Amino acid sequence: MLGIGTIAKKVFGTPNDRKVKASRPLVDKINALEPEFQALTDEGLRDKTEAFKKRVAEGESLDDILPEAFANCREGARRALGLRAFDMQLLGGIFLHEGNIAEMKTGEGKTLVATFPAYLNALSGKGVHVVTVNDYLAKRDAEWMSKVYGFLGLTTGVVHPGQGDADKRAAYRCDITYATNNELGFDYLRDNMKSELSDLYQREHNFAIVDEVDSILIDEARTPLIISGPSQDRSELYTAIDALIPALDEDGYTVDEKQRSVTFTEEGNEKLEELLHNAGLLEEGQTLYDPESTTIVHHVNQGLRAHKLFIRDQHYIVRNGEVVLVDEFTGRMMSGRRLSEGLHQAIEAKEGATIQPENVTLAQVTFQNYFRLYNKLGGMTGTAMTEADEFEEIYSLGVVEVPTNRPIARIDDDDAIYRTAREKYEAIVEELKVAHAKGQPALVGTTSIEKSELLSQMLSAAELPHNVLNARHHEQEAQIVADAGKLGAITIATNMAGRGTDIQLGGNVDMKVMEALAASPDANPDELRKQIEAEHAEEKQKVLDAGGLFVLATERHESRRIDNQLRGRSGRQGDPGRSSFFLSLEDDLMRIFGSERLDKVLSGLGMKEGEAIVHPWVNKSLERAQAKVEGRNFDMRKNVLKFDDVMNDQRKLVFSQRREIMEAEEIAEIAQDMRYEVIQDLVTEHMPPKTYADQWDTEGLQEACREKLGIDVPVTDWAAEEGVDDEAVTERLETASDEAMARKAAAFGVDTMRVIEKQILLQSIDAKWREHLLTLEHLRSVVGFRGYAQRDPLNEYKNEAFTLFESMLNSLREEVTTTLSRVRPLTEEERQAQVQALQDRMTRQQAAVDEAYHRAEGDSVPAAAAEDALPGFDENNPETWGNPGRNSLCPCGSGKKFKHCHGAIT
Structure with missing residues (x-):
């Protein structure tokens, strides 16, 4: 029997359906204008841009000119890129302009969608920021889409680290600016440390379109952006404390994996006090509870966190003697990003790396508060519905699910749960053997570098060829992703969020052409492309016949969004595909959320070695557990924000x-x-x-x-x-x-x-x-x-x-x-004294340079005046010569070195 809610949805439609339906007439208007804009010359399209700007300046709203502006932009994109936007892409652009998040599945062309609201809002002359998750995507998207904006008469800039001041200012003054969330936030802080208006980078915060909005506004929102300066060196203290932590046994501390916290027990405190006294870090009679012990307690806590909560090759890697953090959501290295409050130094001490000085905060802001500065905000992602409440409450952003251009043909299997991780991995290898044998490309998702490398070893032992995509192989990322859709390919990925490169069945044609041209520079590019496209069509058909891309996840993530991002890599634009999740009771999520009870149930069912339980009910219960974790994480972020809001005001x-x-x-x-x-x-x-x-x-x-x-x-x-x-x-x-x-x-x-x-x-x-x-x-x-x-x-x-x-x-x-x-002006005597001091310093520096030059030439230093002799100097009495070094000037005042004058050995 259907529930009342289900019946109501069937009759009235969901709120999302109603939003989509309400925007359809606008899409119809844009389509109706298409013939008119197709008839214009290239110059005519550019003239339209100037006409729109004039109308906006005279008071006409952006909403009024939306159909015409979108029609102009669509025609510009068709001529500049050869891409004509689908109705669903126009729909996504409308939702972005209205200040919503457009949830669009992978492969639906989000990069092109952003051009419509960016073009429309840039007509106001106040600038538009398009935000991406990494510098590669910012540069790629800016280069690609600038062809559209330039064709229509607008300027495009890209902001990236290491850019010169003049170039960066020019990029921010463009009509549309592409940048990463980090660079935008840091430039905002840098601007607020400058003292001249002409030195400022950013203009007002008018409108931002955030790509991978869930990754930027939720996953990264917990970490504030901090500009800091060095403080005093405490490396000896970190090293000394690090040596004490391994001496504590498991009774000395408790680890809470849910809260990611670790605390000392009463026994641990007593043991620690004894160790600190023995090491001379606590004075006799002083306890950890004394006010004077605050600094020691802080550093000891950070040392314990470094040892028990931060795992090498999962949370960070050690490269060239440096501890580099790994982003838990994308699996990428975060070079230059450091943990605050001495935690990074504690990890460096644990790994025996060079301990960098701790920093003091000069300026800081969270992404939550930075992005709330914008007058209007829009976002795009493949997965936002599960966090709709947070987007609404924190950023006042609605989430609208945009229908796919073609129906999804992917098959999503129920989760398979094994008792042990070993059984799970063995089953995964067998499953991959089957897929590889029939030529079906497989994308295998793991949650850490360590697990991806363990699985890689097992596949190598089974003689299955594969690629590994994680922070260690970051440089080959685009190539590995481009090859992931080839016939029989197996790709292990630590995380697939925000990769910015679609997995195309049969492989990526553009990448193949680039490789072929690199191998044969004299070949005709057009003929080469035709040949490769013909080969690609044949291979793509074989992949389609094999079932499309097979996504195999080795674990459930804390967040349903990350699972959905991985699953969404398969079945793009109506392609066939399949997704499966292989789990075990030893996985983190299962272990933390009631695996003991489930273990008893499975034992009672008499499950044999290598058998799995597969049932829709299991999926539902896991999703409920994930929803609980998401809710708790939201509460934690909300709490952090409440405190930061006080500072933000x-x-x-x-x-x-x-x-x-x-x-x-x-x-x-x-x-x-x-x-x-x-x-x-x-x-x-x-x-x-x-x-x-x-x-x-x-x-x-x-x-x-x-x-x-x-x-x-x-x-x-x-x-x-x-x-x-x-x-x-x-x-x-x-x-x-x-x-x-x-x-x-x-x-x-x-x-x-x-x-x-x-x-x-x-x-x-x-x-x-x-x-x-x-x-x-x-x-x-x-x-x-x-x-x-x-x-x-x-x-x-x-x-x-x-x-x-x-x-x-x-x-x-x-x-x-x-x-x-x-403050007061200098007197004439003070000014003269300053000038004289400067001249004296320059004279000394020149003398030092001359001496170094003559020393290098093996020559004696030019003679100085005799009046420079040491007072009381008597050349017949060595006791009056002082104690000059062999290479010092002789005390007689000759200007020669002592060893070449009175100090010469005869």
């Missing part, structure tokens, strides 16, 4: 104030307001309201004015006058400080003073913000313990962070005022 305020200061012609008024507030605070401190004159500390106020305002005023005499109160003193101090600053401005010159004020204010803001970030980090690490006192850690953090921010602003005002009061 403060960050936005500081960065906007910085921007205002940079844009202001002069900031004398801001400096004056700060000075007045400092004066107010000083007067309140030394002459509290509602107190008598004999209770005032006028001498202290007079001294504070000299110290912080740079003015020497008779506050004591003022206070002795009849009828003078704190307000009168405040006014007189403000007047005196204004007169002092006016004299200073006259001495420097108005223009110079303007620059000085701006630079001092910006430098002070940056320094105070850095200190504040460090304080918030420390607060964040300890505030969780307030929960034991029945106090909400988040509220505690909010309250204390607000108090700290107020304190930072007060100290900022004081620092700017004090620094400005002390």
Whole structure:
């Protein structure tokens, strides 16, 4: 019997169906315009772009010109690339423009889909950012799609690491800019550390289209982007602590795999204290609970995490003596990315690698808060529906599933569960033998480098030819993916999220042509392509007859999205295909979520060695377990975001104030307001309201004015006058400080003073913000313990962070005022002294260069004046010569080396 919900869906359709249906008329309008735009010349299409820009500038909305703009872009893409967009691609473009996530299956042409909303939104002249997951895709997509934008009269830029400042600024000023999420976030932080408007990279955050949106906005959202600088070297401490961890037995700590945390037990703490005392890291009588032990406790905890939670070749690899992190979602190496708070150093100590100095945070932002800066956001991916709630709650992004251009013909098998990992892997090898024998290409998904290499060894032992795609073989990625659809090919992939290269049945024609041209440079490219296309069509037919691409997953991932991404590699554009998941009770997900109970059930059923349980109910229960993990991970990310939101409000305020200061012609008024507030605070401190004159500390106020305002005023005499109160003193101090600053401005010159004020204010803001970030980090690490006192850690953090921010602003005002009061022009004598010191330094440097040159030539150094002789030097009395080195100048003042003069051996 059908449920009410199922009947309602049949009658009314799902919300997704209704969204798709509502957008169909727009697609019909675009299609109706197609003949009109096909009739235009190339120049006519470009003229349309200029006409659209003019209409938008005059107030017409982008929604009004959408059908015409999309029709123009479709025709431009057809002429520039030879690709005519399907209706479903137009539909995806409409959803992106509306600020949604378009869920489109692999192979549906998402790269082309992005051109439609990018072109439309670029007409406003405010810029569009297209965000990709790696630099290769950013460059590839920009190069490919710039042909469309350029054909239509728009400019395209690409941002990548290592780019020159001028090139990067030019890329951001293009109509459409391709970049990775990392580079966009870091450039935002870099911009907010600059002091000149002309040095800024980014314009306003108008519209961003995020490719692989689930990977960027969810998987990577937990890791903040941090710009940091080096702090003191503590490598000896890391090494010393690392040597103690292996001495702890399993009773000394507990590991929680669900929460990915590890903590010391009571026994572990006692053992650790003993080890730390013996190693001299804890003083006698000091315990781990003492406030003085905070740093040691922090480093010991990080050492334990490094040993028990971070596994080599799974979470990181060691390459050329360097610990390189591996992205758990894509299997790629993250060169340059380091774990914070000393954890990376702890892993380096564990692996015996060179320990890099720990860094202090100069600026930071999470992807969540960076992407919420945009006025409008859109995203594309093959898998977003399972995280629709998170996208809606965090980013206000709806998720719309775009129907496929052709029906999906892939067969999805039920999961097969084995009792042990050994049985599972043996069954996988047998399954791959069958597929290889009939010529069916197979893509095998694993969750770690270690497991992919274990499976590779088993396939080699079974004499099955295969390729391995993981962080170790990162360089050959495009080639391996291009070959994965060839007849009988077996490809083991650590993860297939965001690879950016479709697996084409029969292999990739373009790759084959490039290889053939490299082998025979003199061959005719057109003839070669025709020959390869004919061979490819034949091979593709054989692959289709064999059943298309076979996706075999060796484990369920924590997230259903990652499983769906792997499964979605098969059955693109209506091709046949098949997907199977092979699991065992020893897999991480099964082990963490109730495998003991299942093991008893399977034992009771009398399962034999090598047998598997296969049933739709098992799939459902596994998906429920995955949904629980996803829910828990969402809660964790939401909690991280709540804390980061507190800092984000403060960050936005500081960065906007910085921007205002940079844009202001002069900031004398801001400096004056700060000075007045400092004066107010000083007067309140030394002459509290509602107190008598004999209770005032006028001498202290007079001294504070000299110290912080740079003015020497008779506050004591003022206070002795009849009828003078704190307000009168405040006014007189403000007047005196204004007169002092006016004299200073006259001495420097108005223009110079303007620059000085701006630079001092910006430098002070940056320094105070850095200190504040460090304080918030420390607060964040300890505030969780307030929960034991029945106090909400988040509220505690909010309250204390607000108090700290107020304190930072007060100290900022004081620092700017004090620094400005002390700055003064150099006197003529000081200027001359500086010039003389510079000349002396240059003379010494030149003398050192000359000496080094003559030493290299084996020559004596040119003679110096005799007056340079050592005072009291007597050539007949060696005791008066001092103790010169053999290569030093002789103390007699000849200018020769000692060994060639009085020190010569006779």
